[in-house]
Amino acid sequence: MTGETGPQTAPEAHSLTAKLANGVAMPRVGLGVYLVPPGRKAREAVAAALKLGYRHIDTARLYGNEADVGQALRDSGLPRDELFVTTKLWNADHGFERTLAAFDESRAALGFETVDLFLLHWPVPRLRKDSWRALERLYDEGRVRAIGVSNFMVRHLEELLAGARIAPMVNQIEVHPFFQQREVRAWCAKHNIAVAAYSPLAKGDVARDPTIRKVAVEAGATPAQVALAWGLHHDLIVLPKSVRLERQRENLAATKIRLTPAQIATLDGLDRGQVTDWDPREAP
Ligand SMILES: NC(=O)c1ccc[n+]([C@@H]2O[C@H](COP(=O)([O-])OP(=O)(O)OC[C@H]3O[C@@H](n4cnc5c(N)ncnc54)[C@H](OP(=O)(O)O)[C@@H]3O)[C@@H](O)[C@H]2O)c1
Numbered sequence: 001m002t003g004e005t006g007p008q009t010a011p012e013a014h015s016l017t018a019k020l021a022n023g024v025a026m027p028r029v030g031l032g033v034y035l036v037p038p039g040r041k042a043r044e045a046v047a048a049a050l051k052l053g054y055r056h057i058d059t060a061r062l063y064g065n066e067a068d069v070g071q072a073l074r075d076s077g078l079p080r081d082e083l084f085v086t087t088k089l090w091n092a093d094h095g096f097e098r099t100l101a102a103f104d105e106s107r108a109a110l111g112f113e114t115v116d117l118f119l120l121h122w123p124v125p126r127l128r129k130d131s132w133r134a135l136e137r138l139y140d141e142g143r144v145r146a147i148g149v150s151n152f153m154v155r156h157l158e159e160l161l162a163g164a165r166i167a168p169m170v171n172q173i174e175v176h177p178f179f180q181q182r183e184v185r186a187w188c189a190k191h192n193i194a195v196a197a198y199s200p201l202a203k204g205d206v207a208r209d210p211t212i213r214k215v216a217v218e219a220g221a222t223p224a225q226v227a228l229a230w231g232l233h234h235d236l237i238v239l240p241k242s243v244r245l246e247r248q249r250e251n252l253a254a255t256k257i258r259l260t261p262a263q264i265a266t267l268d269g270l271d272r273g274q275v276t277d278w279d280p281r282e283a284p
Pocket of ligand 1 (some may be wrong): 035058059075151172198200201203205234240243247248250
């Protein structure tokens with residue numbers, strides 16, 4: 001997967017998009033809203049981000065804030081086709097019929113006719129194949145513009161592709177300089193599956209790392225921007241979460257940071273298998 005424009009050439013943060021296997025354009029910086037409390041807090045965080053130029057919001061049934069995300073997107077007055085919203089099927093909702101019903105609930109909560117990207121949140125054993133068939137149905141019916149998975153490792157992807165009619169267009173996994181997931185990323189690149197990086201700031205840890213801080217000083221950037229620019233350099237879609245206006249601005253501006261090959265190599269050297277969220281590597 002190659003972005004339509006690389007970070008070196010992007011004039012405007014929100015025009016930087018990845019082209020998915022089916023041609024859908026997905027903004028390469030999205031606002032994550034995990035642990036953003038539902039209600040006013042979530043609506044304000046999304047509204048602020050949209051004003052700054054974010055056009056992509058990453059939510060999930062699990063996060064409990066789909067309705068607030070949808071409300072803020074609609075209240076922005078921005079044209080629907082300029083917005084990109086992802087939501088995810090929760091683990092308790094797997095199975096063909098249950099997936100269809102859960103999708104309807106998510107879609108209704110968001111308040112849109114179509115969802116841009118619908119993901120299986122986790123490779124739930126036994127049921128995930130049936131759930132995938134439901135996503136294929138939703139895609140055929142035009143109710144979702146793209147379908148994908150999250151937390152799928154290579155063996156989960158191989159199994160899925162063996163039985164799928166439609167391949168996932170996106171795999172959303174944890175990726176940051178301390179947990180680089182090279183094997184999954186390479187596999188996805190080979191199969192034209194875009195990789196979206198969740199917890200791209202290692203939940204804030206990147207800001208405390210002396211090596212990243214040193215690169216940030218050299219690059220005239222902040223540590224968070226360095227981590228995000230590294231992800232963009234590696235063709236990732238990045239999903240930083242912040243409820244603070246200044247940090248949202250800082251994170252979006254990472255699209256303008258250029259890292260030298262030596263700086264990229266330094267960051268490539270920081271992989272230490274540090275998982276900050278749930279760990280799918282042993283998931284059956
Ligand atoms: N598919 C999955 O299984 C899965 C799992 C985890 C996450 N996700 C998605 O990925 C998104 C991001 O992941 P995440 O929320 O786990 O972690 P993250 O984006 O790596 O880090 C978020 C943390 O870093 C802080 N932060 C944000 N910008 C910063 C900056 N510029 N400098 C210093 N600290 C900063 C935030 O605090 P403030 O908010 O106070 O600024 C928050 O504590 C989620 O919101 C969710 O959408 C998906």
